[in-house]
Amino acid sequence: MTSSPPTLRIGSGAGYAGDRILPAVELAEKGQLDYLVFECLAERTIALAQLERSQHPDRGYDPLLIKRMQAVLGPCVQQGVRIITNMGAANPLQAGHEVLRVARELGLLQVKVAVVLGDDVLEVLSARGMALPLMESPHRLASLKEDVISANVYLGADALLPALQTDAHVIVTGRVADPALFLAPLMHSFGWAGDDWARLGKGVLVGHLLECAGQITGGYFADPGFRDVPDLAHLGFPLAEVDASGDAVITKVTGSGGCVSTATCTEQLLYEIEDPSRYLQPDVVADFSQVCFTQVGPDRVQVSGGAGQPRPDTLKVTVGHREGFIADGQMSYAGPGAVARGQLALDVLRTRLDEAGFADCESRYELIGVNTILGDRIMPTPELVHEPSEVRLRLAMRVKTAEQAKDVVNEVEALYLNGPASGGGATKSVREVIAAASVLIPRDWVSTTVLVLEN
Amino acid sequence: MLLRDIAHARTGDKGNRSTLSVIAYDAKHYLLLEKLLTPECVKAHYQGIVQGPVDRYCLPHLAALNFVLHGSLAGGVTRSLALDAHGKCLASGLLAMVLPTDDLRSTQ
Numbered sequence: 001m002t003s004s005p006p007t008l009r010i011g012s013g014a015g016y017a018g019d020r021i022l023p024a025v026e027l028a029e030k031g032q033l034d035y036l037v038f039e040c041l042a043e044r045t046i047a048l049a050q051l052e053r054s055q056h057p058d059r060g061y062d063p064l065l066i067k068r069m070q071a072v073l074g075p076c077v078q079q080g081v082r083i084i085t086n087m088g089a090a091n092p093l094q095a096g097h098e099v100l101r102v103a104r105e106l107g108l109l110q111v112k113v114a115v116v117l118g119d120d121v122l123e124v125l126s127a128r129g130m131a132l133p134l135m136e137s138p139h140r141l142a143s144l145k146e147d148v149i150s151a152n153v154y155l156g157a158d159a160l161l162p163a164l165q166t167d168a169h170v171i172v173t174g175r176v177a178d179p180a181l182f183l184a185p186l187m188h189s190f191g192w193a194g195d196d197w198a199r200l201g202k203g204v205l206v207g208h209l210l211e212c213a214g215q216i217t218g219g220y221f222a223d224p225g226f227r228d229v230p231d232l233a234h235l236g237f238p239l240a241e242v243d244a245s246g247d248a249v250i251t252k253v254t255g256s257g258g259c260v261s262t263a264t265c266t267e268q269l270l271y272e273i274e275d276p277s278r279y280l281q282p283d284v285v286a287d288f289s290q291v292c293f294t295q296v297g298p299d300r301v302q303v304s305g306g307a308g309q310p311r312p313d314t315l316k317v318t319v320g321h322r323e324g325f326i327a328d329g330q331m332s333y334a335g336p337g338a339v340a341r342g343q344l345a346l347d348v349l350r351t352r353l354d355e356a357g358f359a360d361c362e363s364r365y366e367l368i369g370v371n372t373i374l375g376d377r378i379m380p381t382p383e384l385v386h387e388p389s390e391v392r393l394r395l396a397m398r399v400k401t402a403e404q405a406k407d408v409v410n411e412v413e414a415l416y417l418n419g420p421a422s423g424g425g426a427t428k429s430v431r432e433v434i435a436a437a438s439v440l441i442p443r444d445w446v447s448t449t450v451l452v453l454e455n
Numbered sequence: 456m457l458l459r460d461i462a463h464a465r466t467g468d469k470g471n472r473s474t475l476s477v478i479a480y481d482a483k484h485y486l487l488l489e490k491l492l493t494p495e496c497v498k499a500h501y502q503g504i505v506q507g508p509v510d511r512y513c514l515p516h517l518a519a520l521n522f523v524l525h526g527s528l529a530g531g532v533t534r535s536l537a538l539d540a541h542g543k544c545l546a547s548g549l550l551a552m553v554l555p556t557d558d559l560r561s562t563q
Contacts, residue, residue: 270521274474275523374544376503398536
């Protein structure tokens with residue numbers, strides 16, 4: 001392709017739904033980008049968004065969509081940066097209209113939005129998929145029955161290509177495999193074929209490295225005295241300079257906080273990866289096992305060695321379903337004997353709740369500051385073990401109904417007048433559990449479309 | 456000497472499995488990590504937390520090991536009762552491992 005740019009510059013503007021917005025603005029203004037990608041959908045986010053949509057038909061998209069677009073749309077249009085995002089969540093079409101509305105309010109009447117539809121497969125699963133086996137479970141989809149809220153398939157980059165072929169400034173999707181949000185503009189710009197497994201593997205590698213935003217530029221990395229990160233407060237988000245062969249340099253805007261090193265890149269390479277030689281994606285089975293990083297300048301790391309094998313025959317679907325309620329009650333104990341009083345409170349609670357009929361419920365009776373995170377066994381070196389000056393009792397229990405959950409957390413609060421001395425700061429929460437299960441479906445059960453919206 | 460002195464680590468979540476990378480600061484310590492951090496040893500360190508087997512993948516060119524801890528997330532992030540439902544803190548918990556100084560001396 002003689003018209004291909006020598007390198008494509010792709011920035012990562014968000015690594016999760018609640019991510020910081022200012023670093024994305026910095027990238028839009030100073031990154032000299034071609035594309036800015038916002039990855040905002042965790043596993044169960046769509047199920048929660050679907051619940052919201054069922055109560056408010058004009059919602060169900062990412063709660064920060066409007067705020068993000070208000071912040072970045074101006075600089076992106078000015079700098080000629082196209083935006084790709086999965087902030088459509090459970091309602092990509094409405095999200096597209098909201099982006100147009102923001103553009104209108106900013107006086108950017110020329111902005112067009114392409115919406116990718118087709119990840120919602122609840123209907124086809126209901127009709128044809130109830131006998132499918134659940135992954136990581138001995139049961140079939142039918143066992144979840146009326147508790148199912150949503151079913152969304154992880155689309156690949158191929159679903160985004162028709163949207164990129166339009167002249168839309170913003171591409172909005174629902175569920176798409178995270179790296180595919182980055183692979184798609186590479187395929188589009190460099191003309192990579194859908195069966196060019198080697199290059200697709202390299203593109204997925206770039207996407208995987210970028211998809212968690214600040215996690216590769218020194219976020220989630222600092223450990224004072226061991227791994228110091230400069231100016232973490234002003235952590236910059238990453239961008240990749242990718243050439244037509246798929247090789248890339250990971251870097252960030254000059255002057256932003258954080259760091260890009262072979263160490264930050266290696267941590268992110270392996271993040272959420274199982275077998276590095278088989279990273280299953282809708283577009284390709286990517287192979288990261290021979291990836292190498294080279295520091296080629298300050299905050300510049302060269303990435304090479306990505307590879308790929310033919311894509312899987314099936315696509316993964318996340319099924320969101322209701323699974324009862326979690327009761328969570330907490331209370332603090334401090335000063336001499338804090339641990340002993342906290343432990344007595346746990347014993348008292350357990351007796352009361354066992355006698356009230358909750359003995360068989362899955363539960364955790366624990367002390368924050370002692371054994372909540374790593375259990376009782378993993379302790380630091382003996383000189384670091386000491387009696388904490390304060391602990392926080394925590395009881396978490398899975399129950400069937402909200403009423404039961406309220407009864408449970410009230411027992412925690414009642415420790416005030418009915419438990420050990422000097423407990424304080426009781427909190428109680430009851431939340432419905434929206435769990436995620438997975439099934440694999442044939443590719444031909446999925447069909448996608450693209451709609452272009454304009455003012 | 457703790458594992459923390461020669462390596463850094465990060466965990467991620469996949470269903471009811473935790474993925475755990477352990478990366479040597481200095482490549483000269485990689486073989487020591489490979490020798491000491493067997494799947495059995497990692498499972499034993501996380502006794503009571505990791506319910507299933509532990510898989511290990513070796514990446515010597517990155518001075519890194521990658522582990523998959525099966526059955527370690529109390530059913531998975533979306534339904535777990537754990538305060539740290541993602542198992543994010545498991546990585547720093549591994550760095551508390553005490554290393555035998557004899558082995559370390561031989562790599563100096």
